[in-house]
Amino acid sequence: MFDLERLLRDNIRQLVPYSSARDDFKGDARVFLDANENSLGSPLTRWYNRYPDPHQWKVKEALGKVKGIKPEHIFLGNGSDECIDLLYRAFCVPGKDNVIINPPTYGMYEVSAHISDVEVRRAVLLDDFQLDLVHLERLVDEHTKIIWICSPNNPTANSINRQDIEVVLNNFSGLVVIDEAYINFSRYRSFIQELADYPNLVVLQTMSKAWGLAGLRLGMAFASEGIIDIYNKVKPPYNINQATQELALKALEEVGQVNEMIKALVTMRGELARDLASLPFVLTVYPSDANFLLVKTTDAHSVYDYLLGDGIVVRDRSKVELCAGCLRITVGTAKENADLIDALRTYRA
Numbered sequence: 001m002f003d004l005e006r007l008l009r010d011n012i013r014q015l016v017p018y019s020s021a022r023d024d025f026k027g028d029a030r031v032f033l034d035a036n037e038n039s040l041g042s043p044l045t046r047w048y049n050r051y052p053d054p055h056q057w058k059v060k061e062a063l064g065k066v067k068g069i070k071p072e073h074i075f076l077g078n079g080s081d082e083c084i085d086l087l088y089r090a091f092c093v094p095g096k097d098n099v100i101i102n103p104p105t106y107g108m109y110e111v112s113a114h115i116s117d118v119e120v121r122r123a124v125l126l127d128d129f130q131l132d133l134v135h136l137e138r139l140v141d142e143h144t145k146i147i148w149i150c151s152p153n154n155p156t157a158n159s160i161n162r163q164d165i166e167v168v169l170n171n172f173s174g175l176v177v178i179d180e181a182y183i184n185f186s187r188y189r190s191f192i193q194e195l196a197d198y199p200n201l202v203v204l205q206t207m208s209k210a211w212g213l214a215g216l217r218l219g220m221a222f223a224s225e226g227i228i229d230i231y232n233k234v235k236p237p238y239n240i241n242q243a244t245q246e247l248a249l250k251a252l253e254e255v256g257q258v259n260e261m262i263k264a265l266v267t268m269r270g271e272l273a274r275d276l277a278s279l280p281f282v283l284t285v286y287p288s289d290a291n292f293l294l295v296k297t298t299d300a301h302s303v304y305d306y307l308l309g310d311g312i313v314v315r316d317r318s319k320v321e322l323c324a325g326c327l328r329i330t331v332g333t334a335k336e337n338a339d340l341i342d343a344l345r346t347y348r349a
């Protein structure tokens with residue numbers, strides 16, 4: 001039912017990818033005079049005068065060990081945003097194909113589609129922030145290439161029911177992308193161990209959230225070797241720079257420290273939720289599987305402006321489907337959370 005070759009754009013099927021100096025010669029040599037680098041060095045360390053490994057094998061091996069997955073099933077992008085964008089470029093014919101999103105959700109699926117002139121169809125989530133499978137199915141036609149599912153979802157903070165995701169995976173013959181940017185904060189397990197069962201599955205994760213490395217720009221896609229080959233065919237040759245590769249490798253040695261941070265953030269998330277719920281103008285604090293809370297208030301604009309006046313920035317999501325009155329608040333440090341609650345205790349509607 002799933003046919004990767006058929007799903008691809010014709011131009012990508014026929015594409016002869018760029019072959020870099022590092023692709024043409026992979027072995028060890030005494031002298032490298034094949035890439036027009038500066039042989040004398042650089043103002044920084046000597047290391048940076050050389051092009052980085054275009055396939056980031058060291059990072060993928062370390063990451064593969066942490067995630068329990070083979071390096072051949074990993075693609076690394078300049079943030080998840082690149083992992084998202086490349087799927088449009090490889091699979092979606094501008095002005096002809098379409099994709100489906102489940103709003104309210106992460107904005108980049110739609111922006112990236114518009115950049116590529118790809119139609120976006122919207123199956124708005126149900127009132128409990130779960131998939132509307134009936135609507136979703138009605139939106140699919142022969143030009144539907146991708147269904148985007150964000151779980152835990154941004155901005156609603158909940159996880160999408162696993163059985164519902166499995167229904168989509170089993171019945172849709174295009175790509176199903178599950179964006180797990182917040183999976184480390186969730187009670188539920190990742191879909192990356194299910195890749196063998198679903199040839200149409202792409203799982204996205206990122207170093208930007210739980211790993212605390214938003215500044216590095218390192219996103220990951222996990223998928224079948226066939227899909228990873230396509231990613232590699234269309235990506236810019238050196239999309240992950242040397243500094244990012246080195247720093248990511250270092251960070252991946254510190255899984256223990258990251259797990260401690262995750263534990264601390266989850267604990268503080270619970271405390272923050274309780275404190276927010278006690279405020280008179282807070283109507284609902286939605287359950288969260290992420291490192292943020294979606295909070296329904298009596299007047300999101302007014303609370304937002306009040307906080308901003310006190311130097312505290314949160315995200316106003318009140319204009320988004322199903323999120324009237326809602327603010328999205330990231331779990332901060334203990335001090336930041338206390339400052340937020342202190343400020344809100346003196347808010348008067």
Ligand SMILES: *Cc1c(COP(=O)(O)O)cnc(C)c1O
Pocket residue numbers: 078079080081082106150154179181205206207208209214217218219
């Ligand atoms: C933050 C976030 C990302 C991360 O994007 P990067 O480009 O990797 O920083 C991806 N997806 C969702 C839903 C997010 O909220």
